[in-house]
Amino acid sequence: MSVKQYLCGPCLVDKGEIVGVVYCRECEEPLCGHCKQDHARIKVSKHHKLVDFADVPPKEIHEFLKNLIACPNHEKQEVVSLCKDHDMSCCNKCAMADHRKCEEVKVLSDMVHDIKVDCTGLKTVLHDLQQQSESLLEHERKHEELVYEMKSKVVSSLQTVKQKLLNMYTQLENEVLSSIADKKKVIGEKIKTNNEQSRQFLNHIKQQLAFIENVEQFGTNEHVLLLKRKIEKESVCRLKSTVDE
Template identity: 25%
Template sequence: MATSSKDLEHFDDLLTCTICLETFKFPKYLPCLHTFCEACIQTHIVSSTQKEKESEGFKCPVCRKIVSYSKTAEKPETWASTLPTNYFVMSMLDKRAIHRSKKLCNSCQVNNKTQEAISWCTICEEAFCEQCDECHKSFKFSAKHKLVSIKDIQAGNSDFKISGVLSCEEHPEKIVEVYCMDHSKPCCTLCATLSHRKYENVTSIENVATGIKESKHTTNLGKTLDVRNKEIDEILENRKDCLSKIETTSENIIQEMSTLKREIIGHLDKLENKIKVELNSSKKTCRHAINR
């Protein structure tokens, strides 16, 4: 079932960088899976390494988990570019742009041109204008690619879905396509050729994912998540109660301070009047004694 443009609005927070608070530009994710704009995380890396005088890693801006770069000779200024791209977020951005009628041709953008896109290639994950669409269909390697009309996507008349591809940890420019059962690790075809060619239990991601939703492990994981969700709800409720108590306590303190302030001022006024009376009495006594 196609996702409506109204539903996509709920994903806006997920498409916002927590550093610049704007829509992601070239999203990169850390080992802890937190995602940031490439420029934002690069600025954070440089400032962190300079401030803490560290050259072996940096802390995630969100969870503060250390990201180690001790095994590389590259300078901190280049670390952000080596982080894996979050293709899932990029696909969500593409789909939102399509539904908002703001999607431009990706091929034309490479050549610094601006053309409105009319189709989307589900294989290349790119949008094309009318001219690039024709070229894409004419090339031998892309002739069989499935192209979807952007108008159909906007109208909800297609099965267009957000891609869930991830980049390989070892080769960020490659996407994960196979899974090594011996190492319990997803990897790209290049990894399978270089690092896992001696192992027989290497299969495609599609085969591994078959039946995963119905598996016992997934069922147990779902139950565990339900329990954790309930615990989180209880924690949130407790936090709300604490915040309410803090508000009530702070208001009581402010009222008590106001009352105490009035009492102190009233007491000082009484002391002032008493001292004035005593001074006037002393002045009269002194004058009377002098005039004798």
């Protein structure tokens, strides 16, 4: 698959449409060959990281990574520490203002340097939950088949009775079929609701797995650590509880 061509950002400002050759992660824009050279000469941008377009994450993943590492209290600041006392991520401003007296405030870069950031266990849990959600859908499918088989079985039984007691059968048929229709409607609605909830549950799990894959591919170890913490804190317990229900 060919890499999508991007137009040079600085040249676009001057209304020039020149295809970029590299992408600047700090400036978040493509650069043509000329602008790339200028970028390397200017003091404020000479140390910017330039990458191939194949290494640029999709827009939605780029935004996800930005939001993942953004300070919850100062949107223009990046998270640099984790306060274990409050179980919160924080930027330098938060660390100085709210966590100076906390006993365990760990710097993210030190944490990812000292420990191996690995989502294998988390992915295993999510895969297990995915299998359970798929089993739930299969269970509902079989349940649905049984419901639809119910009517034919009852009708067959009623036809046998009809041969013996034709007069009684007419009244019995109406009552039983009416009851079946009511029950079928109630059960069908419940199956529809369960199927929708199970699909939403499965989609949510797949989304979490996709986040992990993209963050592992395009993010830093800090991103991976924060994502792992985010999913374990916000999703796994709730997902397990949903499966149990």
